[in-house]
Amino acid sequence: MRTLTREAVWEALAEVPDPEIPVVSVVDLGLVHRVELDGERLRVELLPTFVGCPALELIRRSVADRLAGMAPRVEVEMTFAVPWTSDRITPDGRRKLRQSGFAPPGPAAVVGDARPLFVTIAMRPTATCPWCGSADTALENLFGPTLCRTVFWCNHCRQPFEQFKAV
């Protein structure tokens, strides 16, 4: 049997699509926290995007299915060891999101130890239209069809579009 390399594991992970936005993989989204190869044991730790995301178990299982058989023991687990933030989405992931009509998120707000208790309208997210590239867009709804999406309207090409939330 060929020796399993970390590169081969990452390549396999890059083939696992996000179930809600299948144009991007779990690697594009920056969900992979750690890959550990230790003799017969392959362990992969994933970061949950949103705590309440109903797709988390589906993602975990898709990754486990893809890696099954690559090592005698395969473990795939979710961890809160570090918070997933939308800043982890790779440049490639951002390009793929844009191509499929999703505006990539802006930089996530720094959540320090102390901060204002209410977030004012002046701090609303902004987005560039993924269809026509115009910056003349309006926030329609902070919340969208899934936990990770915000809804915008492009005043230029008169199309609705969604933005991945900046968290």
Next chain:
Amino acid sequence: MSALVLETPVRTALAGLLLAMADDEFVLGFWDSEWTGIAPVLEEDVAFASLAQDEIGHAQALYQLLADLEGGDPDELAFGRPPEGYRHARLLDHPRTDWAFSVARRFLYDTADAARLDALAASAYEPLAGVVAKMRREETYHLLHMHAWVERLATGGEEPRARLAAAMERLWPDALCVLDGIEGDDLLAEAGVLAEPMAAVRRRWLAGLAPELARLGLPAPPAAQTGACRGPGRSDDFRWLWEQFTMVRRSDPEAVW
């Protein structure tokens, strides 16, 4: 710091805090979901469904932390208790009522919860700090949304303003309970699980909110509240909600999902 090194009184207090927080998020999530299909505008149907999903997800993670600490099953914790076994603040005993009432409650809850999460961000209990780091990022969207609604209603003419102010007036004593009713919070503060006792967190919350309430001309909080903050006595409205959210599970407790 892991669960293993916690002394028994600290551990007991931590379990109480986790249960209170989980129940707060869980019950609020179910009240939010009561707007699905009947919110004033379609966007708010979507928004409140999403808020509800966030809160119930946060509750699930907190019940899991409690189960990891004390043993037991998160689903059993969420659905397997009688109504008087829940430890949510009595702010969440009210029904959704009208839109202004739901906005007022959510604004008061979200800002209080933000102060609580701030006090847990650097918790010495690492599993909790990890979950809180995620919750704080997601809650930023809740704060933004609810502040926008408070501003809109407070400045949107006589009727919305009157309804919002009346709801806030009525809810204030119960809102103070969100940062109260945690036994042993002083022990948690000494152990570094919580940055400071709940009374100090509450003062920080109120101090942060005061200028904005003054700017919008909305009611200020009373000096203090009286009465039990987190049960065991529960309103008929909560009992009705409990009947709703436990209905499917009670119909077949052994079902495998």
